[in-house]
Amino acid sequence: MVRLMVTTLLLFLASPAYAMHISEGILPFDWAVLWFAVAAPFVALGVKRLNGLAKDDLAMKPLVGLMAAVVFVISCMPIPVPTAGTCSHPCGTGIAAILVGPLVSVLVAAVALLIQAIFLAHGGLSTLGADIVSMGVAGSFAGWLVFRGARKAGANLAVAGFLAGVAADWLTYAVTSVELASAIRGNEPFLPLFGKILIAFVPTQLPLGILEGAMTAGMVVLLQRKRPDLLVRMRVTKGGNGVAAMLFVLLLAATILTSSPSLAADKWAGVDEAVVEKVAREHGREARRPxxxxxxxxxxxxxxxxxxxxxxxxxxxxxxxxxxxxxxxxxx
Amino acid sequence: MHHFSRYRHGADHPLTRLDPRLKLFSALALLSMVISCKGFAFPLLAAVMCGGLCIGMGVPLRLLMLRFAEPLFIAVMVVLLKLFFVGEVPLFSVHVLGLDIIGHREGLVDGLRIAVRISGAVSLVALLGFSTSFTDLMGALAWFRVPRTIIEIAMFAWRYLFVLLEDAQVVYHAQKNRLGYAGYRRGLRSFGTLAGALVIKAFDNSQNITTAMVQRGYDGTMPLMRHRPFRPGEVIFSLLFVLTMGIIWRM
Structure with a gap:
């Protein structure tokens, strides 16, 4: 109980909460290498997936690059967290996963994290593997799976987007807690420290996850209102509202009906034979030999x-x- | 949010002119030593050395402090967590609201060890970031066989990062001037709109970029900058530096 209160006390000392990424140097060498090894296959699959997509559509690489820039900008934006009385920042991988899929979203997160590590000291080079696993892999897959699941269950875009944002954010923090606890525990048992770190994140991240969910829902709804074509192109929603498909069916039916066997004569005479030659013959001006x-x-x-x-x-x-x-x- | 820029600092400093591949190699070697170090001295040495070099390169102190703010905050949190939750030997106790809060000796030592490691590693990466341009760094990563696709995406992201940041700032100020952030609900809605607008801009820009690049011969791969040949003096200097730091690390 005392320790819980101390944790709470420590948390409310917080100024801006930047706990999204594991800071440079916090992981010992062996843990850093381990998380790189865990992240590597996902990054490799992301590269393979993107290369496959880029073969069909040259705009995919610039698009993914710009999505990385968007994730970077979003994760730099301060967002007020009412319960902690501080500002924190969302992770943005939920929306990236919804739009470009979880594997490419891992790549988006990896690039955004690399730039942040070198030029902002958010996260780090030695902790890049761990940050990719928490924010890129866990965040992206959680967001994508929840979004798809909610849509399949009949939820509308706003609700599915909200749930995806919440899941992406909370799972990112859960995995970050695992990574931190396993790295800094020393000789202490893992579970108690993991619990403490998780609790330490709660005052900030619980509301932040809800805020990120609301933000993700807002983004998806905005896209649906302003640019539904983008959602169709990224296969988030199915194309059209059925009108185009209905028109296509009608056109096809009309074509089939009009191509049915004709009741007319077997051979239709041309204009020359039916009209011109007939009139010329009536006036005694039949065609001469050339x-x-x-x-x-x-x-x-x-x-x-x-x-x-x-x-x-x-x-x-x-x-x-x-x-x-x-x-x-x-x-x- | 804006304590970074696309410009290098100290363009005339010898470190800035050093081959980026050698800089990256030395930085990664030193980083490995810092994070695998069990003591206090080596990470502290790295922190002092790299911090000093940053100041020597003309990096403004305010910018340096801003860069260190987040990692130092985390370092303080780790020290406090360790101090109060790890260890057996009591160092001090504080009576607050009828509760005895006990700080432990081992926890403090462990926490400080991690804090020093964070300082050393952050200084090192900050120095790399301040002394190397992004394109140089990407070229060096490509030389180290980082997948080409990652480099290309990073280049696209970097190119349009500043454009999107400016757009975001314009939209944010416009929303703020219209009381878009008065209250949590409105603020949240405004933030969602802002983020959505950025996504739409990213989509549109990606189409325009692709059209422009295809007209200039883009076939799905971007050419990267060619490196000049290694200068023997720079190679020997870098190797000697890493070797010296390795010897200090082993001591």
Missing amino acids: LIDLGEGDLQLFAFLLAGTAGGFAAGYYWRMLVSEKRPAGRG
């Missing part, structure tokens, strides 16, 4: 080809005169 009869077939086609070539050559040779050149003044 002066040069090339007949039908290849010889006639060859004659047309020769005439076309000669005409084309002449037009090409004199095109300047026809189009742009003006005759000098005083001539003709």
Whole structure:
């Protein structure tokens, strides 16, 4: 009880809560290597997945790069946490996973974390593996699975987005607590320290997770209102509202119906035979035999080809005169 | 949020001109030594050395303090957690609200050890960040065979990070001026709108970038900067430095 109170006391001393990433140097060498080993297969799968997507769509790599920039910017934004009276920042991997899928989202998180580690001292190079596992792997997969599950269960976009944001945030912190407790416990047993660290995160992260859920829901709803095409393209929602599919079915049905066996005569006469020749015959002006009869077939086609070539050559040779050149003044 | 920039500090400093591959190699070697060190002296030495070099390069002290604020906050939290929760030998006790809060000797020592390690490691990475441009660093990572796709994404992210940050700032100030952050509910809605607007901008920009790049011959892979050949003097200096630090680490 005393220790719990001390923990609570320590937490309320907090100024800005930056506990999202494990800080540089906090993990001993062996733990740092272990978390790199855990993160590596997910990053490799993310690279493979992205390369596959980029083969079909060249815009995928720039898109994922920009998503990494968005995650970076979002995770730099201060967000007020009412219970702790401080500002913290969301992780943003929930929305990334919803939009680009969990494997590519791991890559997005890895890049955002790398830049933050080197140029902001948020997280670190030695803790990059651990941070990728907590924020990238756990956050992305939790967000994506919960979103898909909620959608399958019939939840609307806002509710599914909210649940995904909450799950991504809370699971990130749960895994961060595991990583921290296992690294700094020394000779102490793991579970009590894990519990303490988890409790230490509660005043900030419990409300922050809810806030991140609300933020994720807001983002998804905004996208649905303003740019539903993006959600369709990223396969978050299915395309259209059924109208396009209905029109397609109607068009297909009309085509099939009109291509059914005709009641007309077997052979339709052309305009020349049915109208022109008929009128000419009525007026005693039937067609005469041509002066040069090339007949039908290849010889006639060859004659047309020769005439076309000669005409084309002449037009090409004199095109300047026809189009742009003006005759000098005083001539003709 | 804005205590970083795309510009290097101390452009004339010898460390800034050092080959980025050698800088990265030395930094990673030193980082491994710092985080695997059990004592106090070596991480402290790294912290003092790297902090001093940062100041020598002309990094403003305020920027340095801002960079260290988060890790130092975490270091303090770790020390307090260890002090009150780990150990058997009491160091002091405080009577607060009818409760005896006991600080332990072993916990304090353990906590301080981690805090010193954090300081050393953060100083080292801060020095690397201040003395190396992003493109140089990405080129060095590519030389160390980090997957090309990661490098390309990082380059895209870095290029458009500042554009998105500026956009975010503009939207944020516009929302704030219109009382968009008056109260938690409105603030939250405004924040969601801001984040959503950034995602839309990212999508649109990615399409425009792709069109522009395809017109310039982009086929799915980006060319990276070529490195100049290693200078023997720089290589020998880096190896000697790492070797010396290794000997100190072993002592």
